[in-house]
Amino acid sequence: MAIKPEEALRLIAGARGDAICVPTMTTSPAWRTLAPDDLSVTCIGFMGGASALGLGLALARPDRRVIVLDGDGSLLMQLGSLATIAGARPRNLVHVVFKNGVYHTSGSQEIPGGLAVDFVMMARAAGYRDGWSLGDLDDLRRRLPSILAAEGPVLVELRTTLAAETPVTARGGAPFHEQAEALRTRLRGA
Amino acid sequence: MPESIPASLIVDALKDTFREARAAFAAEGAPPSRHGHLGWVLSVPDTHQRTVLTALDKERAIRTLTCATEDEAVTIAAGLYLGAEPAVVMIQHAGLYASVNTLRGVALDGRLPVFYLVGLLSRERDRDPRASRHSMVRYCEPLLDVFGVPHARLEGPDDLGLIPEYHRLSRERRGPAVVLVGLETA
Numbered sequence: 392m393a394i395k396p397e398e399a400l401r402l403i404a405g406a407r408g409d410a411i412c413v414p415t416m417t418t419s420p421a422w423r424t425l426a427p428d429d430l431s432v433t434c435i436g437f438m439g440g441a442s443a444l445g446l447g448l449a450l451a452r453p454d455r456r457v458i459v460l461d462g463d464g465s466l467l468m469q470l471g472s473l474a475t476i477a478g479a480r481p482r483n484l485v486h487v488v489f490k491n492g493v494y495h496t497s498g499s500q501e502i503p504g505g506l507a508v509d510f511v512m513m514a515r516a517a518g519y520r521d522g523w524s525l526g527d528l529d530d531l532r533r534r535l536p537s538i539l540a541a542e543g544p545v546l547v548e549l550r551t552t553l554a555a556e557t558p559v560t561a562r563g564g565a566p567f568h569e570q571a572e573a574l575r576t577r578l579r580g581a
Numbered sequence: 582m583p584e585s586i587p588a589s590l591i592v593d594a595l596k597d598t599f600r601e602a603r604a605a606f607a608a609e610g611a612p613p614s615r616h617g618h619l620g621w622v623l624s625v626p627d628t629h630q631r632t633v634l635t636a637l638d639k640e641r642a643i644r645t646l647t648c649a650t651e652d653e654a655v656t657i658a659a660g661l662y663l664g665a666e667p668a669v670v671m672i673q674h675a676g677l678y679a680s681v682n683t684l685r686g687v688a689l690d691g692r693l694p695v696f697y698l699v700g701l702l703s704r705e706r707d708r709d710p711r712a713s714r715h716s717m718v719r720y721c722e723p724l725l726d727v728f729g730v731p732h733a734r735l736e737g738p739d740d741l742g743l744i745p746e747y748h749r750l751s752r753e754r755r756g757p758a759v760v761l762v763g764l765e766t767a
Contacts, residue, residue, distance in 0.1 A: 432663070437686030443653040444687075447660015447668075450646075453615050471649025475657075479646055568692040575663045579611050 392526040396489050396554045397421045399531060403458065403487070406535050410456035410485075411448050411574070415441040417495050417554040418460040420561035429573035435558070436567055439468030442476060442486060449481035449543075452578060456483050456539065463490040464502045466510065476544050477518030484543040486514070489551050496557040506550075514546035526550035583706060584737035585767040588632040591698075594744040595622070595669060596642055598696075601745055602667035605752060611665035618644045620667040623654035627673035629700025632766045634671070651680035659693040669748070673700040674721045677759075681724070688757035689728060696748040697759040698735075704763055710734070725759055732759040 400418060404425040414422040415434035422431065432448075434441035445459035466472070466488055476484065492506035493499040502508065511522035520542055525531050531549065538547055565573070599620030607613075622645040626634055637645045648654040651672045658668040677684070677699050688695040703715040713719040725732045731750055733743045743760050751758035 440656040443656035444660045447657040451661045451664020451666040475649045
């Protein structure tokens with residue numbers, strides 16, 4: 392089974408409360424429609440950096456939950472961040488990996504290891520407190536409240552279909568520096 | 582001639598730097614920090630600055646986070662800045678080369694202040710770094726020049742003021758700034 396990424400993102404957008412969100416790659420076009428606010432900052436132009444950006448935010452603001460909406464190919468680019476995050480032990484970090492097995496944006500070339508890569512096992516082995524692999528939307532709906540309330544760092548691997556849009560087919564949205572400044576301003580006042 | 586700088590003096594300079602940065606964040610209206618320490622060092626351990634890292638291990642006023650890569654160190658520093666937490670990235674020249682895309686994407690295009698302390702491992706005492714026999718040393722300043730990154734050399738205790746100065750510069754310019762640690766720290 393596999394979840395449509397837009398449906399998963401819709402659930403997360405509805406449950407996130409005041410969490411800071413860090414989408415990247417194919418989660419970004421849908422996210423800017425579903426959550427057009429300034430408590431999100433999209434990792435654009437430095438593929439693989441979403442987890443580290445989320446970690447910095449989580450460490451700076453332990454009073455807020457931080458949700459990283461990562462991709463499987465993106466995470467592989469900075470896989471060591473699993474160990475760095477585990478070592479820093481941010482209690483407020485939820486790391487969601489959208490796993491479709493390909494680099495969708497560049498034409499759906501298979502990622503190294505394809506769908507066989509087990510991000511939950513790797514996160515647990517790195518020292519994350521917990522991890523789950525989900526491929527059913529109802530299951531995600533049922534478990535999302537407890538996942539978002541769990542003591543972090545935790546990782547959720549979502550087995551998904553391809554997104555309807557990629558950053559190439561749906562260009563637009565504010566550039567990274569504008570999103571970053573909007574988030575900084577928002578956090579300054581909160 | 583460059584001199585080796587005692588680690589304790591660099592740690593003191595880092596504390597002063599973080600105090601100043603916190604005051605600047607407060608003046609901009611940032612809420613009080615949720616942390617008891619002054620600031621963060623994001624490190625990918627640098628042989629050249631190992632005495633500083635050893636001193637930081639015992640230092641409660643500064644939290645050191647060891648990162649797997651320099652890309653992470655830079656990006657974590659950016660996230661900390663967005664949450665009004667001051668940080669310093671402490672790496673060596675090879676790590677700067679390894680993380681050039683993050684320098685560009687996060688600090689330059691993202692217009693986010695990231696301050697680096699970069700160790701010039703193998704820098705010769707009697708030779709200008711740009712004329713070094715070692716490519717890792719020789720290419721460092723030209724690389725920073727290509728990207729328009731302001732940089733300065735820490736050549737002795739009299740230069741310690743460069744650390745708060747270039748941290749301030751990174752905040753004012755909203756971008757990267759680098760202090761190169763000329764000789765191995767003492």
